[in-house]
Amino acid sequence: MTEMSLPVISQRDLKTYQIVKTSTEYVYKSTYPPTGSSVFIKLLAVNERNDRHHQEILSDVEYVSRRRSRLLLDIAGIFRTPSTFGIVTEWMPNGSLHSLLYQRDLYPTLPLSTILRILTDVAAGMTLLHGQQPPILLQRLKPSNILLDAQYRAKLTDFWQSDLQKVSFSKDQQDETSVEYLSPRRLQKYDPTTADDVYSFGIISHEALCRKRPFHQRNPLKLVTEITRGIRPQPNIEDVLTETSLHHSQHGNLNQLMHLCWHQNPMMRPPADVCLSRLNNVLQNFLKEEFQRGVDTLNKSKEKAELQSQEQVMEFDIKYLDAGWLTRSHKTRTQSVPEESTIDHSLCPGTMKEKRSASLPVSSIKTNIPIPTTCPDPRAARNYGLHRNAADCASNSKPHLVSRRTYVETLKMNREAILNRVTEGHLNNLIDTMMSKDVLFRDDYEHINAERTLRDRIRRCLETCSEKGEEASKMFWDSLCPRNVIYTHPRNPA
8 A cells, every 4th residue: 555645643642632513423522733724533443443444544534634624534544543543624614414403402493594605515525526636425315514714614534434334224323324314216226326325414404594403293113215205304494494585586496406316216316516516606696795794693693602512622631532432422323422430440549440441421511521431540530620529430420410401401401411321211201201291292202112222212302392491401400319220410500
């Protein structure tokens, strides 16, 4: 193999890292000294990939890194340590399209000009990749793989992972496959083509304009069959656009483009450059000042929400960076935050040694971010920004939960801790109680019960309660404490 042109980045190069929560997962952020810029460390689960898989990823990363463009995430290098392997890319300050759509506390309203410009950037990125010889296929195009810079311009990522390109519906791998974005032929395990990327783009366009998850009211157990039979997301985009300032003549153009993109017949789907041309025609209806006003609106609402949350950011020594939790959490459907771990007490004097889990605890009481797994010695603890003694290690086996102003916010804040604690019997009793009091209805029960795993059923129940408001959320919260499922940390008087 030819020598890699990308630099290999080690722990000595990065020094420290932060753990940052996004709308779908926790991610690692660091500073790359050669450029002085923030970077994202995307770790891969080492123990689930052999050397051949690593080599395939390296080859793909090397190949796409030469196609530098403002439309593609810039790759800084390869991160290698004896126990970790990953890719270092530029940091995108506004997260992903998924964050923009579903972090409603940060973005209560979304300017149409911004959404359409993001979709145009995605179409331009597809055009660039599909125009290579041979074409580079995205294959996993979804909102969490569309990242946003400081001006909410989009860049594409994660199209280099060759070992993740094959669609599998085995019990172990079906959760990580976002079937709602895959074309009927991909769901039937045909080889991927550029038309499959265009299908994904059509689904994402509908999701972005409606601000609703595709097929969110469909039974997930039947979804693959329904998509292959021609079912597509609702409502009609033209109905959604009626309430916007966009000229009526463009409503039909966007509606037609979307239906062509997700057409059952791949031959009927327009190529990426045609999608780009049509979206550029729509963007011409907006003045340049409107785009800047949209960016300013989003920045102001985000800054206001972040000031109210007052979450602290902690830095950790890079030598404690651990990808272990990814081996379990990367397979969850929603790419949720890491599961709770059992703490290794071997480094704490006077405590019994327990089996170590490589996953991260859900959160720190003070910072609401995960902390590294091992209970460090006093010097390491100072590096973490933590102060623990042996008694602390023994008492922290269960996470404390933090109360918020409303029950809806409280459930959202402590979602992952609840997922790790609720048993199937507890969930069934809770649902029965809520149905008997007409808080949940038969349709709600069927949607919850249709989920494949217990965690998914708990997650769906939490989402349903949040959507129904304070009464349902309060019933869920009140049901936890009497059963000692969780421990509620008292509010900080300050």
